Amino acid sequence: MAALLRVRGVSKSFGAVAAVRDVSFDLYGGEAHALVGENGAGKSTIVKMLAGVHRPDDGTLELDGTALALNGPADAKAAGIAVIYQEPTLFPDLSVAENIAMGRQPLGRFNTIDRAAMVSQAARLFTRLGVSIDPNRPARGLSIADQQLVEIAKALSVDARVVVMDEPTAALTGVEVERLFAVARSLRDDGAALLFISHRFEEITALCQRVTIMRDGKHVSTDLLADTSVDEMVRRMVGRDLEALFPKQDVEPGATVLKVQGLTRDPVFQDISFEVKAGEIVALAGLVGSGRSEVVQSIFGVDPRDAGTVEVLGKTLKPKNPKQAMAAGVALVPEDRRQQGLVMELSIERNVTLPRSRSLSQLGFLTGNSERRSAKEWTERLKTKYGRLSDEVGTLSGGNQQKVVLAKWLATGPRVLIVDEPTRGIDVGTKAEVHRLMSSLAAEGVAVLMVSSELPEVLGMADRVLVMREGRLVAELSRTEATEESVMFAATGQEATV
């Protein structure tokens, strides 16, 4: 059988970061092909190359044996490649029929759009999909599942030969997933090549015939699903050497500092209960979208909660009150430092001292001196590299920005430090420093709660690992129990059979 679409040795870098390095695999008509890998393995970059959004730095795409140069999304569309993104990309103000037909509306007299034909085309597609969405209604207000169905109708309307689905099921319920799969199967059986990206192995085994595994931007393997096992796939996804990056000191845990009970915020997470003791580092692991960040934001009081209690040193925190959480000694280092952690236009010293501007001020005035002293102390402790303390934070490298965020919160003398993806997007050396720092803070008696998608980091740093899946706490593993396999199995919902 000849391949319909061949991905041949493609590479793509963003700045100094190589997102995809020399990846090759083939897609066949009438076959669903799974693309799996950990977060950050480069799957989405592959999707964007197929969609014509990114151009490969190196390597080629071939359709039917001829090289395919995609200079934009329009080219990909013209070549018959339809991409369904995790976040549907519809025009909320336009009708569903128009969303489906955009750019290819049926034309009538004088090249005007034939609305009746456009609507009946959409209606026919929905009949084929077995759903009843009113083609005349605006896309605004459609549920995620319905939006995805509209996206699929779009793919059907162009008779797409290659359909790429980037985690289409992440936001869907069981019934909706079933409906989506029924459609996907019929597309596949009509001869289209499907590229299906998912973290859920039960979905992959239910739909796909072939699987390609990626790790750290590189191609690991491509096999027929029949020739491999879930165990094997998981091992290949995570299989890497644990580097000696994690200088975790052994600390005897003290009294309970943070106590979370029955924390619920529908529909994001339900009934989350755990404790963190002084001197302990607890990791909150799980796949992206499993609700980890939302849990910590709710604990800190940035996000609301529907039920449950949060106690710090026996004191109950009110919901939606970050100020009180800060006063109780909780510090949150957020995931997205650009948006949530730093004011890019302000100087380093201002950023470091921002949460304490009140305690540093004298007679209500902030004096430059006290700010500078405090900022200097913490940036030095964190070995931050910068020109002058008065430089804008935006001018620093990612790793150093992260240190400034850490300095900002550490300077408040927290009893509970919550860090969300503390080392995302920073280089190895800085990573080690951040880890060393977290470890020494724990040794000083701080209770550390760490959200991380990087398994080696989770395993290397954590005294205990809590694993979340689809909004629920599904496993609690001690340091000895936690292995790459056991965490990954819990996160993906597979029984550990290793």
Added chain:
Amino acid sequence: MTAVQLTAARRNSLSVVLRARELGIVIALGLLVVVTAISNPRFLSGQSVRDILLNTAILAVLAVGQAVVVITRNIDLSVGSVLGLSAFTVGTLLQNNPGLPVVLALLVGAAVGGVCGVLNGVLVRYGKVPALVVTLGTLYVVRGVTYFWAGGSQINADELPPGFLSFGNASLLGVPVLVLIAALALVVTAIVLRNYRVGRELYAMGSSPQAAQLAGIPVGRRTVGAFLVSGALAGVAGVLFAARFGTIDAAAGTGLELNVVAAVVVGGVAVFGGSGSVWGAALGALLLTTIGSALAVLEINQFWQQAIVGGLILLAIGADRLVAVRVAAGLKKRGSHVG
């Protein structure tokens, strides 16, 4: 009821809500005219109506162009200055070439405005600067160029060819030609926006810029195109201005951009792009102009006009929010059903 009937019924109620915006303006306009006419019947005299329509014509041409830009989630603040430059250019040209046909004058005006529009579009798209900032800049630049060129000089009616001035007052079948030109611009733009792919792509861009990019819409070209239309129409409006008033100096059209934006907003074009129509924008222009005339007839201090226009803008935005919330709530309930 069967599912099909149900869907149809819902669709009707929905389109009624959506139409309510333009209907609201028509009702407001009707009330205003009736109340004013009762208090002073002269308000409905031929000359009075004619004046209102003539004044509306220029504002409406600008509002149609502005609506095209606003639909793409941009704004063009330079239209008042572009009108001034176009008026002065065409005035000077006619001073020196009295034999110039009116059609050619209109084309020159459109070309001058078009060049300004392309400049705006290119700066917005390729300079990646928000339209608000770019067109605020070109507002001053274009005005500055006009002042530099004109100095303190002024073109008076007696320096313009009589043929051109009569074009400003001429009527065809009782309708002023300027109004016909505005109506032509309105109808053509409305048809393109509603019935052609290009038009729908402008709505798509305003509705979701990211999705437009992913859908393969040539966003850059369309953005420049939208500004080109707005600029060219502002240029045409400049020629109409010259023909109507006959007196042109470097300050012609100063501050007009705010009236234009007000007309567009009152007319129900969403400032966040993606929805609204040029019909609404033109109706907005008519309403604002009529308010101005009505206040004069009712002998209410003209200073109130600005307060009323401001109140109308807030009312329009408030109504939009209300409709949006209602519609959104209604739409949420109308999920799909597995058939």
